[in-house]
Amino acid sequence: MNSAAVYCRVSTDSQEREGTSLKTQLEHCLTYCRDKGYDATYQFSETYSGLSLERPELDKIRELVRNEEIDSIVCYSLDRLSRDPGHGVIITQELEKHGVKLETVTEDVDNSELGKLISYIRGYASKVEAEKIRERTMRGKKARAKDGRMPMGSGIGLYGYDYMPVSQKGGGQRVINEIEAAWVRKMFEWLVQDGLTTTAITFRLRASNAPTKSGKIWSRRSVHERLTNIAYTGKTYVFTALDGKVFGKPKEEWIELPGFTPAIISIELFEAAQKQLKMNFDKSKRNCKHEYLLSGHLRCAKCGYAFVGHPIGGKRYYHCSHTMKINAPVERCKNQMWNAEKLETMVWAELENYLGDRDIVRGNMEKQRQNSGQLNAFETELKQTDHQLKSINHEQHQLLQWALKDFPADQVEAENKRLNKSKETLSVQKNELEARIKASQSAVINVPNLERFIRDLQDKLPSLDFAGKRLALDMLGTTVYIDDQNVEIIGTIEPDSNPSIVSQSSQ
Numbered sequence: 001m002n003s004a005a006v007y008c009r010v011s012t013d014s015q016e017r018e019g020t021s022l023k024t025q026l027e028h029c030l031t032y033c034r035d036k037g038y039d040a041t042y043q044f045s046e047t048y049s050g051l052s053l054e055r056p057e058l059d060k061i062r063e064l065v066r067n068e069e070i071d072s073i074v075c076y077s078l079d080r081l082s083r084d085p086g087h088g089v090i091i092t093q094e095l096e097k098h099g100v101k102l103e104t105v106t107e108d109v110d111n112s113e114l115g116k117l118i119s120y121i122r123g124y125a126s127k128v129e130a131e132k133i134r135e136r137t138m139r140g141k142k143a144r145a146k147d148g149r150m151p152m153g154s155g156i157g158l159y160g161y162d163y164m165p166v167s168q169k170g171g172g173q174r175v176i177n178e179i180e181a182a183w184v185r186k187m188f189e190w191l192v193q194d195g196l197t198t199t200a201i202t203f204r205l206r207a208s209n210a211p212t213k214s215g216k217i218w219s220r221r222s223v224h225e226r227l228t229n230i231a232y233t234g235k236t237y238v239f240t241a242l243d244g245k246v247f248g249k250p251k252e253e254w255i256e257l258p259g260f261t262p263a264i265i266s267i268e269l270f271e272a273a274q275k276q277l278k279m280n281f282d283k284s285k286r287n288c289k290h291e292y293l294l295s296g297h298l299r300c301a302k303c304g305y306a307f308v309g310h311p312i313g314g315k316r317y318y319h320c321s322h323t324m325k326i327n328a329p330v331e332r333c334k335n336q337m338w339n340a341e342k343l344e345t346m347v348w349a350e351l352e353n354y355l356g357d358r359d360i361v362r363g364n365m366e367k368q369r370q371n372s373g374q375l376n377a378f379e380t381e382l383k384q385t386d387h388q389l390k391s392i393n394h395e396q397h398q399l400l401q402w403a404l405k406d407f408p409a410d411q412v413e414a415e416n417k418r419l420n421k422s423k424e425t426l427s428v429q430k431n432e433l434e435a436r437i438k439a440s441q442s443a444v445i446n447v448p449n450l451e452r453f454i455r456d457l458q459d460k461l462p463s464l465d466f467a468g469k470r471l472a473l474d475m476l477g478t479t480v481y482i483d484d485q486n487v488e489i490i491g492t493i494e495p496d497s498n499p500s501i502v503s504q505s506s507q
Contacts, residue, residue, distance in 0.1 A: 004033050004072040005042035005061050009080045011049050025076040032105045050083030065100050072101045078114045083409040088118040113413040121400055159213050160184040160264055174261045181264045183210045188265050192272045197280050198224050233270045234263030290316055293344045297473050301483040303333040316340035336484045347480055352461055382433045385426055392423050
């Protein structure tokens, strides 16, 4: 059975007349324990200020908590235990440490205003402590790097090398793993000398059973990472990443570790590899043998991956890129392929019908123009909203200082409740404004050029060539979603109801 300690407190005898007397509190707490099936083993009552942490009966309960002799503390309300949020933090941390639950008769502890304030204080304190730890850790890592040692967690285990621990003689650096290094050299040679693509190199590594560090199958991404890593030339840099980009920081902020990584390839071979990768990328954007009108505009409605063009038996088809082995080595998308000529004819016919209806197009252009006209107002309102949110954060920080300086708890709670409500309202408002601004920015960019383009396009619709149709798809921001039988077209300017084409067969 749950062993509970009941705690009742009043500050003055006058609280007897306000219905919060010790006797009344005790009755309610005992009833609560009976309803919950708790054994109210300990009962404590005292007349003492809730702004003091040094209370005789409270000290006894805290001793029970430290000795882990109880499972729960039951109070009439949270402010009976403490009226000081700072003290509340101390007490609740003690309870959590020893696995004791705090319950009140009249309110949900976590959702009460005092409870929210205590949570806010604890969260703020944790955030400050986490920031201090992060700053100390980063300072230590940079000091280690400036001493010529690799910071912990910074990619010591690079393919092609083994790491020799500092504890070993001559340690604290990478040494070449000859088996892996041989495969690194082959990757660069296949790229530069044989002109293979990253995909082809990936398949060749798999066919050759080339080992990996993790034991997993080679992926195109892992191959590309090897082919673009300058460390293989003997140059090692740390603290280069910014916003998810490996070399996103300015080069002057990088820290080099001389001698940490021995060279496997020459700098000349590495630079030639980068040129070849760029050439491969440029060639991949063109398909001189087959033209695919909807290339770059098709998405799989089942998995979200791009639909790409692929010739089979002399005919053109589109299929989901997630059906390709190189992209989906474990589980592939089951969406069917589409005959390119049939799909392109259907999609262009739908767009041609829409563009040919000048009234519908005119109405949609007017909607776009109205959105663009409101951009400045939305941006101004967003700035004001951000300023208000910053002000509230500042006020809550000030509120924390009040609480820690024994400011009357009821006033602190009331002010915190008001600030939280304002914060919720402003957050909703900010999300709505950001969505409107995004739509308006798109309108500002597109509307002037789009109006001229559509006027010219409507007169040339029947005679448009491949390049003209591609330009129309790009200007209209067209995206086509495909599943086994359905095609849905959306774009910057959409008809009153999105065009949806249903086909009985994708072949």
